[in-house]
Amino acid sequence: MSKKLTSRAEDYSKWYNELVVKADLAENSAVRGCMVIKPYGYAIWEKMQAELDKMFKETGHQNAYFPLFVPKSLFEAEEKNAEGFAKECAIVTHYRLQNDPDKPGKLRVDPEAKLEEELIVRPTSEAIIWNTYKGWIQSYRDLPILVNQWANVVRWEMRTRLFLRTAEFLWQEGHTAHETKKEALDEAALMNNVYAAFVEKFMAIPVIQGLKTESERFAGAEETYCIEALMQDGKALQAGTSHFLGQNFAKAFDVKFANKEGKQDYVWATSWGVSTRLMGALIMTHSDDKGLVLPPNLAPYQVIIVPIFRNDEQFEAISKVAEDVISDLKERGISVKFDKRDTLRPGAKFAQHELQGVPLRIAIGPKDLEDETVEVARRDTLTKQTVILDRITVVIENLLEEIQESLFKKALDFRDTHITEVDNFEDFKTILETKTGFISAHWDGTAETEDKIKELTKATIRCIPLDAKAEEGVCVYSGKPSNKRVLFAKAY
Amino acid sequence: MSKKLTSRAEDYSKWYNELVVKADLAENSAVRGCMVIKPYGYAIWEKMQAELDKMFKETGHQNAYFPLFVPKSLFEAEEKNAEGFAKECAIVTHYRLQNDPDKPGKLRVDPEAKLEEELIVRPTSEAIIWNTYKGWIQSYRDLPILVNQWANVVRWEMRTRLFLRTAEFLWQEGHTAHETKKEALDEAALMNNVYAAFVEKFMAIPVIQGLKTESERFAGAEETYCIEALMQDGKALQAGTSHFLGQNFAKAFDVKFANKEGKQDYVWATSWGVSTRLMGALIMTHSDDKGLVLPPNLAPYQVIIVPIFRNDEQFEAISKVAEDVISDLKERGISVKFDKRDTLRPGAKFAQHELQGVPLRIAIGPKDLEDETVEVARRDTLTKQTVILDRITVVIENLLEEIQESLFKKALDFRDTHITEVDNFEDFKTILETKTGFISAHWDGTAETEDKIKELTKATIRCIPLDAKAEEGVCVYSGKPSNKRVLFAKAY
Numbered sequence: 001m002s003k004k005l006t007s008r009a010e011d012y013s014k015w016y017n018e019l020v021v022k023a024d025l026a027e028n029s030a031v032r033g034c035m036v037i038k039p040y041g042y043a044i045w046e047k048m049q050a051e052l053d054k055m056f057k058e059t060g061h062q063n064a065y066f067p068l069f070v071p072k073s074l075f076e077a078e079e080k081n082a083e084g085f086a087k088e089c090a091i092v093t094h095y096r097l098q099n100d101p102d103k104p105g106k107l108r109v110d111p112e113a114k115l116e117e118e119l120i121v122r123p124t125s126e127a128i129i130w131n132t133y134k135g136w137i138q139s140y141r142d143l144p145i146l147v148n149q150w151a152n153v154v155r156w157e158m159r160t161r162l163f164l165r166t167a168e169f170l171w172q173e174g175h176t177a178h179e180t181k182k183e184a185l186d187e188a189a190l191m192n193n194v195y196a197a198f199v200e201k202f203m204a205i206p207v208i209q210g211l212k213t214e215s216e217r218f219a220g221a222e223e224t225y226c227i228e229a230l231m232q233d234g235k236a237l238q239a240g241t242s243h244f245l246g247q248n249f250a251k252a253f254d255v256k257f258a259n260k261e262g263k264q265d266y267v268w269a270t271s272w273g274v275s276t277r278l279m280g281a282l283i284m285t286h287s288d289d290k291g292l293v294l295p296p297n298l299a300p301y302q303v304i305i306v307p308i309f310r311n312d313e314q315f316e317a318i319s320k321v322a323e324d325v326i327s328d329l330k331e332r333g334i335s336v337k338f339d340k341r342d343t344l345r346p347g348a349k350f351a352q353h354e355l356q357g358v359p360l361r362i363a364i365g366p367k368d369l370e371d372e373t374v375e376v377a378r379r380d381t382l383t384k385q386t387v388i389l390d391r392i393t394v395v396i397e398n399l400l401e402e403i404q405e406s407l408f409k410k411a412l413d414f415r416d417t418h419i420t421e422v423d424n425f426e427d428f429k430t431i432l433e434t435k436t437g438f439i440s441a442h443w444d445g446t447a448e449t450e451d452k453i454k455e456l457t458k459a460t461i462r463c464i465p466l467d468a469k470a471e472e473g474v475c476v477y478s479g480k481p482s483n484k485r486v487l488f489a490k491a492y
Numbered sequence: 493m494s495k496k497l498t499s500r501a502e503d504y505s506k507w508y509n510e511l512v513v514k515a516d517l518a519e520n521s522a523v524r525g526c527m528v529i530k531p532y533g534y535a536i537w538e539k540m541q542a543e544l545d546k547m548f549k550e551t552g553h554q555n556a557y558f559p560l561f562v563p564k565s566l567f568e569a570e571e572k573n574a575e576g577f578a579k580e581c582a583i584v585t586h587y588r589l590q591n592d593p594d595k596p597g598k599l600r601v602d603p604e605a606k607l608e609e610e611l612i613v614r615p616t617s618e619a620i621i622w623n624t625y626k627g628w629i630q631s632y633r634d635l636p637i638l639v640n641q642w643a644n645v646v647r648w649e650m651r652t653r654l655f656l657r658t659a660e661f662l663w664q665e666g667h668t669a670h671e672t673k674k675e676a677l678d679e680a681a682l683m684n685n686v687y688a689a690f691v692e693k694f695m696a697i698p699v700i701q702g703l704k705t706e707s708e709r710f711a712g713a714e715e716t717y718c719i720e721a722l723m724q725d726g727k728a729l730q731a732g733t734s735h736f737l738g739q740n741f742a743k744a745f746d747v748k749f750a751n752k753e754g755k756q757d758y759v760w761a762t763s764w765g766v767s768t769r770l771m772g773a774l775i776m777t778h779s780d781d782k783g784l785v786l787p788p789n790l791a792p793y794q795v796i797i798v799p800i801f802r803n804d805e806q807f808e809a810i811s812k813v814a815e816d817v818i819s820d821l822k823e824r825g826i827s828v829k830f831d832k833r834d835t836l837r838p839g840a841k842f843a844q845h846e847l848q849g850v851p852l853r854i855a856i857g858p859k860d861l862e863d864e865t866v867e868v869a870r871r872d873t874l875t876k877q878t879v880i881l882d883r884i885t886v887v888i889e890n891l892l893e894e895i896q897e898s899l900f901k902k903a904l905d906f907r908d909t910h911i912t913e914v915d916n917f918e919d920f921k922t923i924l925e926t927k928t929g930f931i932s933a934h935w936d937g938t939a940e941t942e943d944k945i946k947e948l949t950k951a952t953i954r955c956i957p958l959d960a961k962a963e964e965g966v967c968v969y970s971g972k973p974s975n976k977r978v979l980f981a982k983a984y
Contacts (some may be wrong), residue, residue, distance in 0.1 A: 029624065030566060034559035036624050039639060042556045064534045067526035068560075068613075068644055068660050069582075074522060090561075091586040091604065092613065095648040096579055112583065119523065121560075121584065121613075132521065132528050141835055147531060152560055152644065156587040168560050343633055465514065 005355070007289045012233040019283060020162045023292045023356050026279075033160040033167030033375075039274070040356060043300035045170065045276060049150065051202050052172065052274070055194050061146045061174060068152075069119035070128045077252050078127040078220070088156040090167075092119040121154040126220065126245075126271060129175045130253040137177060137267060139258045144187075145177040164237075164492055165278040171275035174242075177267045179259065181246075184268035185223070188244040191272040192225035195240035203278065204295040204408040205229050205285045206415050207239055208438075208487065210463025215447050218271075222246040228462045228487065230415045231284035234436025236462045236489035239281050242272035280492070285411050286380070292357030293380050295407050296400040303329060303336040303396060304358045308346050308365035316341075318364045321389065325362065325374070328393045334400065354379060359403050360396060380407055421485070428476055428488070433456050438489045442482035444475035453477050459488045497847070499781045504725040511775060512654045515784045516847050518771075525652040525659030529768070533846060535660065535792035538648075539767060541642065543694050543768070543789075544664065547686050553623070553638045558873075560644075561611035562620045569744050570619040570712070580648040582659075584611040600970040613646040618712065618737075618763060621667045622745040629669060629759060631750045636679075637669040653774040656984055663767035666734075669759045671751065673738070676760035677715070680736040683764040684717035687732035695770065696787040697721050697777045698907050699731055700979065702955025707939050710763075714738040720979065722907045722956045723776035726928025728954045728981035731773050733965045734764035776874070776905050784849030785872050787899050788892040795821060795828040795888060796850045800838050800857035807832075810856045813881065816853065817866070820885045826892065846871060851895050852888060872899055879902060913977070920968050921981070924949050934974035936967035945969050951980045 005022060006014045008100045021027050025041030028034075037045065053063070069092060094112045104489070122128065129147075136142060163169075174191060178184040192209055199205050200343040207227035219222040221243035229239045250266040259265050296302045305325065307318040322338050329336045339349050346363070353361055363375040374392060377384045380403050387395050418437025422428045431439055443449060443461065453476075454460050468484040476483050498506045512517050517533030520526075529537065545555070561584060586604045613622065621639075628634060646660045655661075666683060670676040675911050684701055699719035709716040713735035721731045739758040742748070748756045778785040781868060788794045797817065799810040814830050821828045831841050838855070845853055853869040860866050866884060869876045872895050879887050910929025912922045923931055935941060935953065946952050946966075960976040967974050 027624075027627070029559045030563055030620065031561045034561060036559065037557040039554035039556045043554065045557075046555060062531035062535065063538060064531045065529040067521045067523045067528065068646065069523045069526060070806045071522055087588055089588050090584045090611070091588065092582045093585045094583040094610075096581050096583065097648055097650060118586075119582070128522065132519075135519070154560065156589055158589060170557065305622065369559075 005289060005291060008232065013135065014348045015221075015289070016163065016211070016280075016284060019287060019291060019355075025283075025292075026162045028162065031167070033157060035162050035166050035168075037170075040300060041279065044282070044294070044298050045279060047298050047300075048202070048278060049172075052194075052198055053148075053150075055198060056148050056172075056174070059146075059190060059194060061148045061176075064147045064149060065151070066125050066128050066132060066149060068122055070122050070125075072118045072120060074127045074131050074253075075120050078130075078249070078395050080454075089123045090121040090154050090156055092121065114152065115414060118251040122151070123150065123153055123155045124271075124273075125151070125153075125173055125175065126249055127253075130249040130255060130269070133175075133177055133267070134253055134255045137255055137257050140179050140260050143177055143257060144183065145186075146174075147176065148172055148174040161280075163276055163283070169276045171273050173271060173273040175268045177250075177255070178270070179257070179268070181239050181268050184246075184270050185244050188223065188225055188242045188270045188272065191270070192227065192240070192242040195242065195272070195274060196227050197430065199227060199229065199239050199281075200408065202295075202297050203282055203285075204297075204411060205239070205281055206286045206408065206412040208463060208465055209286060209467075210465040210487065211488075212241070212463060213447075213450060215450055216461060218243050220245055220248050222248070225466075226463055228438075229281050229285065229488075230489070231281070231420055231492065232414070232435060233284070234418060234490075235489075236438065237277075237281050237284070238462070238491065239278060240272070240274040243270060245271060267388075286407050288358065290382070291355035293407070294357035294359060296359045296404050299335070301335045301337040301358060302361060302400055303334060303360045304353045305338045305362045305364065306346055306349050306353070307338075307471075308363055310366075314366050314369075317369055318366075321364055321369065321374075322362075325389075325392055329396060332393060332397055334396060340437040350377075361398060362392070362396075378403065380410075398433055419487070422476060423473070425477055428459075429457055430455075432459055433489065436490065438462065438487045440485045440487055441476040442471075442473035443486045444478045444480035444482055444485075446478075446480075449477050453488070460491055462487045462489050462491060497781060497783060500724065507593060507781070508772075508776060509654065511779060511783060511847075517775075517784075518654045520654065522709060523659070525649060526824050527654050527658050527660075528592070529662075532792060533771065536774070537771060539790050539792075540690075540694070540770060541664075544686075544690055545640075545642075548640050548664075548666070549887060551638075551682060551686060553640045553668075555640045556641060557643070558617050558620050558624060558641060560614055562614050562617075564610045564612060566619040566623050566745075567612050570622075570741070581615045582613040582646050582648050584613065602885065612848055614643070616763075616765075617641060617643070617645075617665055618741055621744075622741040622747060622761070625667075625669055625759070626745055626747045629747055629749050631880060632671050632752050635669055635671045635749060635759065635858045638666075638679075639668065640664055641665045641683040644674055653772075655768055655775070658768075661768045663765050664742065665763060665765040669742075669747070669761045669839060671749070671760070672763070673760050674739075676762050677736050680715065680717055680762045680764065683754070683762070684719065684732070684734040687734065687764070687766060688719050691719060691721065691731050691770070691773075692900065694787075694789050695774055695777075696789075696896055696903060697731070697773055698900065698904040700772035700957055701959075702957040702979065704733070704955060705939075705942060705953045705978075707942055710735050712737055712740050714740070717958075718955050720930075721773050721777065722910055722929060722981070722982075723773070723984065724906070725776070726910060726982075728775070728930065728979075728983040729769075729773050730954070730983065732764070732766040736761045737761040737763060778899050779849065782874070785899070786849035786851060788851045788854060788896050791827070791849065791851050793827045794851060794892055795852045795854060796841075796845045797828065797830045797854045797856065798838055798841050798845070799830075799832060800855055802858075806858050806861075809861055810858075813856055813861065813866075814854075817881075817884055824885060824889055826888060836977070842869075846874075846911060849921065852891060854884070854888075870895065872902075914968060917969055920945075920951075921949055924951055924982065930954065930979045932977045932979055933968040934963075934965035934976075935978045936970045936972035936974055938970075938972075941967060941970050942973075945980070951981050954979045954981050954983060 055215040212224035223244040225242040245268040309315040372389045612692040704716040715736040717734040743757040800808040864881045
């Protein structure tokens with residue numbers, strides 16, 4: 001804990017890894033590629049979950065739970081339909097069984113036995129869910145189905161990084177079923193809007209809404225909406241996706257319904273998800289060389305109070321003031337913690353709370369008692385002010401709002417100054433190597449050009465922005481005609 | 493859906509299975525022994541989760557998340573220490589990998605490859621968690637650790653039943669670490685109290701708090717607290733357990749700390765959990781031959797409003813009244829749904845809401861509009877009353893409280909009349925075959941007697957009640973001396 005954090009300028013990737021561990025967000029586990037999400041990190045994730053869950057319910061969705069395992073045969077039915085679908089996975093082949101407790105001595109199985117059919121640990125749940133929906137849907141009266149699941153999923157990734165790419169991660173996956181194509185398309189767009197609103201308003205991270213190109217789409221999707229954010233190092237991060245799946249899964253799992261005219265038709269589908277990857281986006285959008293910076297909406301506690309004292313008498317007088325402040329703040333729904341540990345000096349406490357990104361720190365010392373003041377420090381700007389005790393609640397309340405807005409604004413300014421319009425391939429390469437960020441450029445719409453640019457620069461098309469203006473131009477690589485700009489970037 | 497529910501008298505087990513499916517709580521999936529928890533069932537589980545989570549946090553606990561997989565070697569370290577520990581499990585032996593997307597063509601792995609070390613899908617998380625705690629604990633300053641996890645676990649059971657015993661289930665598992673034996677014992681007792689309060693007050697299910705005998709204890713526990721409930725068919729159901737683990741896991745995973753005197757000592761541990769099994773307890777405590785009966789605290793919606801109309805004009809007038817009632821009820825925090833489907837007749841709606849256990853039904857017809865009344869029906873007693881529209885909110889509010897209390901009282905009466913004090917083995921066997929329920933009897937304290945009784949009658953010692961009075965007597969089987977009664981029953 002004591003060793004200083006590597007600075008971002010020195011090594012951004014190292015800074016990130018150290019910060020995640022030192023700020024008590026997560027750590028690697030004994031299982032290759034699987035992380036432990038520590039209580040402080042999990043408290044942030046819980047706040048994200050609570051807000052998203054509320055938004056899902058407000059838009060008419062219900063939660064349900066489907067099995068962790070997918071029989072291999074179902075998985076293969078899906079793959080036939082959507083080649084390249086979730087190829088990384090863990091496979092259960094064996095089981096161990098105890099003797100049947102109710103029939104002592106009767107059942108005796110080998111310590112390990114082979115499963116009749118191997119099971120895939122779900123990398124995503126389309127297969128098991130659509131196999132289930134088949135039993136739920138007979139007629140248009142059974143539609144729409146608007147279901148979400150909070151779950152763990154496993155993708156056997158070769159190279160992993162805490163939150164950004166882990167073999168097991170937590171996410172939510174919405175899976176909806178509709179009567180018409182239009183309804184499903186609207187749902188996919190709606191949920192991408194929900195994600196954008198959540199990430200911008202709650203996490204203070206600006207995003208660009210767009211569509212994925214065919215090569216970047218989820219296998220099985222006919223259209224993929226996404227939200228793309230820009231990290232401090234100029235790399236993009238896909239923060240959420242919402243897929244219009246057409247009738248692909250309905251066809252793969254034979255899910256038909258009797259429509260209003262009494263005819264049989266395949267059901268239209270969407271799926272959409274965000275994951276603990278958002279924790280990575282949060283860290284790489286707001287944090288600095290001193291550690292985590294948290295938007296007040298996501299802070300496990302928004303205010304920390306640190307007493308500065310030399311003896312018990314001082315401590316007690318300060319505690320009394322602190323308790324009053326705490327009760328006033330709590331009444332206004334502000335979460336606050338009193339750091340009364342006697343095993344650490346104030347300076348060490350300050351450093352720890354800075355590292356952990358607590359938005360506001362109140363320090364109270366003997367001089368403050370005399371003056372009826374406290375010292376308030378902002379984590380985001382690292383500025384301090386002296387506040388009259390009587391005004392502390394209202395000041396804190398206003399500051400929290402201000403910090404939430406200011407973090408968004410700062411990130412938005414950074415993002416907007418890191419979108420560069422580029423019209424030739426030399427500039428394209430130069431920008432990628434110097435300023436980085438998003439490159440807004442014309443593209444001829446072919447997968448060949450996209451692949452070639454990726455091969456030459458490692459940049460991919462992050463999205464075709466929903467608000468892209470019609471503009472005549474020529475492809476930055478092939479010189480062929482194009483009628484709008486798309487966004488390229490290197491990405492996480 | 494249309495076929496009538498089997499009655500409890502006819503076949504209790506069949507009644508249960510049918511009810512779970514017909515009331516839209518859960519169903520079997522394509523994966524042997526794994527269930528799908530449907531939206532209506534999951535909404536009930538979510539309410540349990542929310543209340544328990546609040547209670548855990550009020551008692552100082554934080555949530556975290558640990559890996560789904562446990563390396564086999566860790567698992568074996570644990571087994572050495574606690575023989576018989578979670579023997580049923582699923583084992584991951586293989587993985588599939590996609591080509592590394594960032595290095596096209598470079599990495600090419602067989603479609604399926606064998607893991608270097610096999611992974612167990614967690615049946616419970618002591619092993620992975622104590623292996624992690626080792627890194628978190630150096631000194632008494634790092635203690636206590638009061639952590640809970642909401643997760644899915646897998647136990648490869650031979651015979652499964654929806655909610656009661658499934659290969660995968662959802663649960664929470666608390667894992668705490670303490671400086672002293674007393675603190676850990678207090679924690680185990682505290683969490684058993686939390687469970688008892690939750691199950692009684694929130695779920696309206698009376699429980700008996702007690703200790704497990706050594707043979708019924710969790711492997712690795714030195715003392716197991718439990719709450720035992722009685723189902724309508726006279727069988728007991730263990731609704732929650734809280735284990736004092738001594739220093740067993742600390743020793744197995746070498747977790748030591750420097751105590752206040754600067755000496756190295758092993759950490760003291762507890763673990764405690766409840767699962768989706770509670771859904772089974774809920775169903776088998778309150779429900780009847782018409783379907784589910786839900787305590788208002790757990791109902792996805794507490795009130796359903798059914799309009800009775802012959803034409804659009806009537807429907808609109810009724811809707812207007814209904815909307816007013818809904819807004820008044822919502823203001824008081826009562827959840828309510830307006831069933832305006834035009835595809836079902838009122839009678840069919842009534843049957844469905846009875847089947848799904850909605851605590852109160854409000855029916856509004858043309859006659860009610862004239863009289864400014866509505867009809868209110870209670871699900872638990874199947875009684876109806878006419879209520880003046882002006883008074884509806886307060887009547888509903890009072891009725892919901894009354895139902896919650898009345899369900900508990902009814903279950904308590906049933907339970908209390910099904911505890912029989914027995915002093916000889918002939919009576920013991922007769923009671924088990926006729927009246928069933930708990931048998932309160934003297935036991936000589938030996939595992940031999942316990943085993944013999946189990947073998948002869950299938951009854952096990954459910955618990956040694958915490959409030960058992962000192963009473964001289966002789967063992968109901970062996971005739972040896974005993975100083976208190978324990979509770980026997982057949983159990984789920």
